Amino acid sequence: MNVSRKPFLNLSTSCLLFALGLFNTAALAQSADVAAALAHPDRPAEDAAADAVRKPAEVLAFAGLETGMHVLELEAGGGYYTEIMSRAVGSEGSVILHHAPGLMQYNDGGIDRRTANNRLTNVRVSLTNFDALDAADNSIDLVTWMQGPHELGFAPQGESLGDPEASFREIVRVLKPGGVFLAIDHIAPDGAGLEAGGTWHRVEESVTTAMAEAAGLTVLRRSDLLENPDDPLNVSVFAPEVQGKTSQFMVLYQK
Numbered sequence: 001m002n003v004s005r006k007p008f009l010n011l012s013t014s015c016l017l018f019a020l021g022l023f024n025t026a027a028l029a030q031s032a033d034v035a036a037a038l039a040h041p042d043r044p045a046e047d048a049a050a051d052a053v054r055k056p057a058e059v060l061a062f063a064g065l066e067t068g069m070h071v072l073e074l075e076a077g078g079g080y081y082t083e084i085m086s087r088a089v090g091s092e093g094s095v096i097l098h099h100a101p102g103l104m105q106y107n108d109g110g111i112d113r114r115t116a117n118n119r120l121t122n123v124r125v126s127l128t129n130f131d132a133l134d135a136a137d138n139s140i141d142l143v144t145w146m147q148g149p150h151e152l153g154f155a156p157q158g159e160s161l162g163d164p165e166a167s168f169r170e171i172v173r174v175l176k177p178g179g180v181f182l183a184i185d186h187i188a189p190d191g192a193g194l195e196a197g198g199t200w201h202r203v204e205e206s207v208t209t210a211m212a213e214a215a216g217l218t219v220l221r222r223s224d225l226l227e228n229p230d231d232p233l234n235v236s237v238f239a240p241e242v243q244g245k246t247s248q249f250m251v252l253y254q255k
């Protein structure tokens, strides 16, 4: 009995170690790119200071970011994530730094500083409304929209940033088959509707998912990583008591 069981146990152990070895290699290969991007010496100190709250390593692991991917970052804002993803995808990959013209009044030169002197060589800036994206059909591995889908309920100075249904159709159009869409946003109270985007600058996860599913995306996974139970939800994200520490949902959808 012992003799017959010993090879079985050894084989099992070997298989287990082999499997763990493969798993570790894959995990290290992916996290090493993001870790290197986070530790890059040219990275602004204020970006690094935000990492404890924004949790970029966990967020990009959740999104499945890989070396060589082509990424469309919707509403990149000041480019905190642009810089991380640019370095993490490497020279074979690329990032489109998108921003909506109607939101440039809040940008304060952030895009120019981020891309000054061609410091991120695989980044292209694209300024369009959300329903007119400047990317070819089926060309993008990952679309991200961090702290942003609520903008579809916001119209600065009465100007739409994009028709909601058409904007989600655009996300689907540019994604490769099997490509993924990462949505992160400040959580609105139940029943608030898309209008909360124009008041509290928030949106419900369910409202976002309804728009995504109507356009043909399916939920791949969701996470409570960025949720904060101390956020009352029914205040603007710019209210001093919650700014920088809002409760946020995170969902990955697939085409």
Ligand SMILES: C[S@@+](CC[C@H](N)C(=O)[O-])C[C@H]1O[C@@H](n2cnc3c(N)ncnc32)[C@H](O)[C@@H]1O
Binding pocket: 074, 075, 076, 077, 078, 079, 080, 081, 103, 104, 106, 107, 145, 146, 147, 148, 201, 238
């Ligand atoms: C916090 S940024 C997110 C940018 C980027 N996706 C990120 O995760 O770093 C969200 C948006 O808020 C906008 N914003 C900033 N101040 C604002 C204000 N007072 N009213 C409305 N929108 C504002 C910015 O233009 C930006 O588009």
